[in-house]
Amino acid sequence: MDNELALIELVKKGDKKAYNALVLKYQDRLVYSVYKFLKDFELSQDIAQEAFIKAFKNIEKFRGDSKFYTWIYRIAINTAKNVISTKARASEVYDNDTTDQLLSESATTSENPENILQAEQLRSAINKALQNLPEDIRVTLSLREFDGLSYEEIANVLECPIGTVRSRIHKGREMLDQTFSKYNMSNFGARKI
């Protein structure tokens, strides 16, 4: 059972702390998704930010039929299209194909190569660290992260108690977190779990 809806329900009651937890949860994924669309890192951040603001203001419209991420992703992409359309109008070449053309051609980026390189190194290091985890922990964590199985489903697959699943996943994350400590990331705050 995915109890993300519990977070959403708190947000619907006006709990901004719960929304902050949601923003922290999805910000990287959303910026990455918009970046794939626009190929402009700074613009992607702005659009993700606007999407989070719009989503909060319209949270009553979210009925839980889809995942929260699916819903906010749609908002972000529509916002991105809106920005592209505005750009197209400004250049006075607006027609039906212009938006798609601009989307595909917007590879002139405002990336920060240093950060992107750092992210690439971190992705590589994390995946290497995952491979070095003890097998039972690696398999349990992989079933959760890559196959999206719930704790109960993992317990059924591995024929072990759900408490074991819970502790293996936490242990795995704890071990992977040590990889982060090798990188000097000021925004990450306290290092040691």
Next chain:
Amino acid sequence: MNETLEQRLSMLLDGETTPFETKRLVDEIDCNPHIKALWLRMNKQRAALKGELIDPNLDISSSVMSHLNSTSQILSLSNTQTWQFSHFFPTHYIKACCYLLGFFLVLSSPLINLKNFSPPDSLSKITNPSKTFNQNLPLPGNEALLVDLGSNFDGSLKNYRMVSDNAIEANYQLSNDEAVKIKVYFNDISQTERLNLIETGITLHTKAGNEPVVLNVSSDQISNSKLIKISNTFFNK
């Protein structure tokens, strides 16, 4: 104790906490910087594992929350001003103003020119030119015409309100208790508003005389195909 908290944070990441635990953890993330940093790292770790980490130092949460907080401050200030207004003017003064306004409206009603909103001969180029609009468009605040609009699709008017000088929002109930909302804009709308309407129901762009009119039909309970059928009832085939 800390171990338990961190393990529960891991469960929150996977959506495996109860609503009660969720609330406790949310409070903990908010008030404990170490837990907040751990929550941030856990999510970045997940993003890195899935190849979705674009910048390890990315954090837009503070700007999002400060924007939301500033917006709510403006709203609460606005509410305070309304409260002060109602206390400033005595009730009998407001009542007297209402009577005068009503008297003025009764006297001036014959002067209102309904022809400005008579059915257009044809639709604008945005909609299907083979159809014609068969409905008198509702004047802002004209309840009878809103009722008439609802009769096209057997919807009884529940309530309506002016959402701006040139737009009205009316709620209807169908015989099977389904609810339908119709927004009527008595002017053309901006590109941003058009794009926002894309997410909400079915939107028709038409004209009343020479004036652009936009109708948006939406419902939380009705499928888009049924909304299209309802919107089609506004036109003669």
